[in-house]
Amino acid sequence: MEALRLILLYVHLIGFALLLGGSIAQFVSGRLRINAAMLWGSVIGLLTGIGLSAPLRDGDEPAPAKLVTKLVLALLIFVMVFFSRKRESVNRGHFLAIIGLTLVNAAVAVFWR
Template sequence: MEILFKILVVLHFVGLASLLGGFLVQMSTKPRGINNAMLHGVLTQVVTGIAIVGIISADLLEDETVDNSKIGVKLLIALFVLGAVLLGRRKPADEQQPYWAAAGALTLVNVIVAVFV
């Protein structure tokens, strides 16, 4: 189970890289908007995050515990990012900037929560 856990953690980081990379690449474009990298990144983050917490919560790994408060906050933020990405994709390109900005800012907040809380 440990190898599956590590694979999921790597995929979780890949999702973060895709989401943040997609956000950052849009900084130099006009109009700024949601791209496929952001969509695939946030979906990867949510799915792998839930799987990682499930493995730890099921006591399938030794010496690993879950801080449910932290995970709840991170999941809520991730769902808001997912909502911003999905809603932004439904808008015309010139109206996506607020959704793009919200997705990027909330992603950075989620990283801060992961590291400092």
């Protein structure tokens, strides 16, 4: 089971890299639009996060409050990305919220023990 958990964690980190990298690339380019990397990163992050929340370890599961917090953040990010994917341009505040929520989600994963 540990191998499965590590594979899920690896794919989860790839999803995070796609989401954050895609959004930073769009932000730096000046054209605030949802790209494929952001969409796939949000989908991968959400699905692998749900998989990682399964009790795959021996008594070392994260706190339920942490899991719920990360799930809510991941759902917010996914909804913001998914429903804005076909727009020609996205509001600056909306786009910055996607980046901010992505960074907050990573911070919750790292700092909440």
